[in-house]
Amino acid sequence: MNCRTLVELVTDYLEGALPDDEVAAIDEHLAGCEDCRTFLEQMRTTIRVTGSLPEPRIPAEVRRPLLEAFRGWSASR
């Protein structure tokens, strides 16, 4: 396990998709490689930042017809 390989496997690693022996190889590498620990932390921070993105609001002209459709459906039940 070297740094170049680890970088390719980082998502599989975070997703829990690697077999135990590869996980162990990565953990062992991480224990001795500060650069890769930094990279892993960068990835986690990236995920955290992405997770902070707001979703756009939907405009009023979209809400109205949907609301009317809902009322129509509800009334006919």
Next chain:
Amino acid sequence: MLAEIDAKRDQIEAGVDEARALYEELDRRFEEAQAAGENILPGDLLFFYSPISRVAMYVGGGRMIHASHPACRSAWSRCPGTASSAPPARAEPPRRRLLQLPRTRAIPSVAMAGAVVASEQDLRLVERLRAGDEDAFMVLVERLQPAMLRIARMYVATAAVAEEVVQDAWLGVLKGIDAFEGRSSLRTWIFRILVNIAKTRGARESRSAPFSSIWAPGDEDDPTVEPDRFLPADHDRWPGHWSVSPASWDTVPEEHLLSRETLAHVSAVIDSLPPNQREVIRLRDVLGWSSEEVRNALELSETNQRVLLHRARAKVRRALESYLAEEGTST
């Protein structure tokens, strides 16, 4: 039909009871550990049973967060949700401690061994929809509409057609709401309806490319990290090692990391991704869907979804790295 729905509901409730019993058991073990003198501090990861099969994080105040993600196994470093816990300063592997978790509210969707079924929140929302609650419907629309539009757009020729597809999908949701059994999460179910309608519509417009090509990762020129960041494979001392250390972002202030400017930049990077990578990272990382939910909603294989996610995240990381380096705020 009603009997089937009742049976499903019983099944879900039994799962909830099971979850509650499980968490009570874990609570007991935590209290025993504390009574035995273990000093459990906020941030500690707690591992249960031998062999280890459960993990959670103590967050103080007698509460802990259970790991619902299958990735959260015994190694602390792999829990995506614990991104805020910095690695220890020492180089040796992290200590594993078998401890019990304190009281926490059971979340039924967590308990069902990784399968994502409708949460209590989902089921309550469905009840309110069935009762004609407009606010409940609007909450759902607000939450899902943008993603539904973007995904519909991948299957059809124009934005206008995508809007029609989404309208039809909502009608389909309402028509089918009585039959919703809670076997999947509500959003997965809604997106399945959406994708089916989008495919039908797309097929009617006689697409030339098959729908499977939409999500195919394809060959990619961009490497995860630029090759010149690593020493060559035949380097005599450190083959394949980083040639220049990646910069630590630990010293970047949180307010800067999550500032409007930074987020706007990251958003722009995501918008510029190929649509399939963009939508997977939006659903997984922006909206927080589980990998199972994304796979079920979009009918993707596990590998397919993961490759797309990997490439998207790699690009966002690289963009963030450049952005922070330019600003001169990372060391």
